[in-house]
Amino acid sequence: FVYLSSHQIGDESLNAKLADIYDTMTIEGQLYHNVVKMENSKDSYLPTNMNLYYVDSIGIVKKEIIQDNLITETWNLVNYSVTL
Numbered sequence: 001f002v003y004l005s006s007h008q009i010g011d012e013s014l015n016a017k018l019a020d021i022y023d024t025m026t027i028e029g030q031l032y033h034n035v036v037k038m039e040n041s042k043d044s045y046l047p048t049n050m051n052l053y054y055v056d057s058i059g060i061v062k063k064e065i066i067q068d069n070l071i072t073e074t075w076n077l078v079n080y081s082v083t084l
Helices: none
Strands: 016-027 030-040 049-055 059-067 070-076
Touching: 016 049, 016 059
Parallel strands: none
Antiparallel strands: 016 030, 030 049, 049 059, 059 070
């Protein structure tokens, strides 16, 4: 799993855990609301441990690669275009 839709902090399934929900987070100068942090463990589909940050109707806004309990790489969403 890379995403759990329950919006309940602490929910877990296989390699995924819903670790936190942030009211707001600024990434690359863009303010996002209700950001869900998922902690995902390495498995047969994911090559490494990672944190994924999701926003409803947008998707992943930030990705952190973790090795030896340290964040070694970060990817941020630079821009997006969503029409609701």
